Amino acid sequence: MERSGGLSPEQELALLKTRKKVIEAIGNNMDLYGITPSTGHLYGLLFFQNKPMTLDEMRQAMEMSKTSMSTGVRTLVDLKMVNKVWEKGSRKDLYEVEHDWYQTFADFFSIKWRKASEINLHALRKSRFELLSLAEQYAGDEELEQQVQIDLAKIDEAIRYYQWLIRLIETLESQEIFKLVPKDNG
Structure with missing residues (x-):
């Protein structure tokens, strides 16, 4: 030191x-x-x-x-x-x-959260498509249709969450977050 x-x-x-x-x-x-x-x-x-x-x-x-x-x-x-x-x-x-700990926080979580969000969104959208295809393939099977609807509701909620998280990430990347929660420049 x-x-x-x-x-x-x-x-x-x-x-x-x-x-x-x-x-x-x-x-x-x-x-x-x-x-x-x-x-x-x-x-x-x-x-x-x-x-x-x-x-x-x-x-x-x-x-x-x-x-x-x-x-x-x-x-x-x-x-x-x-x-x-x-x-x-x-x-x-x-x-x-890097002495700006606010920016360090914003950069770190932007990098990590964006990567995780994109991976999860891709998996959710792919699964959503597969569920719709499954429902179409077995149209008329009420039990399967019911399970597909339950899973689709869960997937749609997860997609909304990750879309929200991406908007949060964008506020970090653009530094808009600091307008909502100002830095303490004490």
């Missing part, structure tokens, strides 16, 4: 201890994002840096293998929680945390 200027060793230790509590909490709660605790701890480390870090610097600070570090950083970049940055005179890749 980056050393803080002209602090005494005692002050430095107290600061590091406080930061470590936050890093531990962040790491232990990153499962919400589907992230391992070690990758969450990496995010916490980057959060407290005042400058971008290289993979080697992160690996040394975290005492992780190069493969684990690379995988963790790639995960955080893919989720838009960490950004790859360029610094004049540096040949190595540098990374820094």
Whole structure:
């Protein structure tokens, strides 16, 4: 972790201890994002840096293998929680945390929810079509028609839900959500 200027060793230790509590909490709660605790701890480390870090610097600070570090950083970049940055005179890749946690939340859930919604909508629409074909194939079978109608009602409700979720995702992606629920810029 980056050393803080002209602090005494005692002050430095107290600061590091406080930061470590936050890093531990962040790491232990990153499962919400589907992230391992070690990758969450990496995010916490980057959060407290005042400058971008290289993979080697992160690996040394975290005492992780190069493969684990690379995988963790790639995960955080893919989720838009960490950004790859360029610094004049540096040949190595540098990374820094995305400081806008509101945008991080919006990006993460947009990515995850859109993927899940599209997969589920596709399955629901395909099943709906198959149910209608089944009902047509066995027209006149009242018991089957009744079951098909019950299933169609359930599928139609699920489709309405995923269509609503996509509209919610669009408010996240367009940042309209922040008009409905403003950021606290305290």
